[in-house]
Amino acid sequence: MKRFAAVTLATLMLLTVFASAASAQDAVEIRGPVFNGSNIQEIVGTDGITIDATQFAAFFYDINDNVTTETLSIRNVPGNNGNVIGEGGLVYETQIQQVEYEFTGAAGWDNYSVIGFFAEKYIPLKPNSADKLAKLVLDSDDRYTIRTGETLDLGEGYALEAKQVDVEGEKVWLEFTKDGEFVDDEIISVVNENMSTWEVELDDIQDEDDVVVFRVHINQVFQGAVDSIAQIEGLWLIDYANAMTIESDDEFGELNDVS
Structure with missing residues (x-):
């Protein structure tokens, strides 16, 4: 406290x-x-x-x-x-x-830590420590569809791009950026929905390591003759750059x- x-x-x-x-x-x-x-x-x-x-x-x-x-x-x-x-x-x-995520449709999307600070909602960088905080940018269960090469604006300069979908339509390569600069990327499989969440952890955020800054759940991936599409349902993001x-x-x- x-x-x-x-x-x-x-x-x-x-x-x-x-x-x-x-x-x-x-x-x-x-x-x-x-x-x-x-x-x-x-x-x-x-x-x-x-x-x-x-x-x-x-x-x-x-x-x-x-x-x-x-x-x-x-x-x-x-x-x-x-x-x-x-x-x-x-x-x-x-x-x-503790409050619930807006998206609750997959394993690991249960609760996260929050704290009010002078009337604004903040997220502790570490779940049980209240001295290092970042504002919540996004907590959403809305469904988004992005084609390969397209970028989803997450707010506050953060973005998510679908780089590529595999030929079987089972995996998607995503890239997470801040102000146009690369932060992290991952290939996510949708074969098992409980394994289709990408959690971005970063080091040296206000001298803290392994800080969860972004979570995204991939609902479906589609590889067609014309378009390659990833369907997202479940987004959570903190403004770690201004923690x-x-x-x-x-x-x-x-x-x-x-x-």
């Missing part, structure tokens, strides 16, 4: 979240719940108060799996006074949860990472 605690004083009545923690011009103000009381001590009491996505619409919420990961707490600390929260009294927390590492002294707006 990663914990982010306030290091500056803050007012109580309006909770805000930034659409981008790095850019103030992207700030969006979203109201949280209203608490009754004449001062912070009366509102917080001895046990403190905590809100999550059910009370604060800005927090990340996966509606399909009914999963939320973020909370914001106001704690009973010595510096609480009047309408001011004392240092260390405002604590943002988020933790890893980030959260350090213990990082600041996000008025919050410091103290975990």
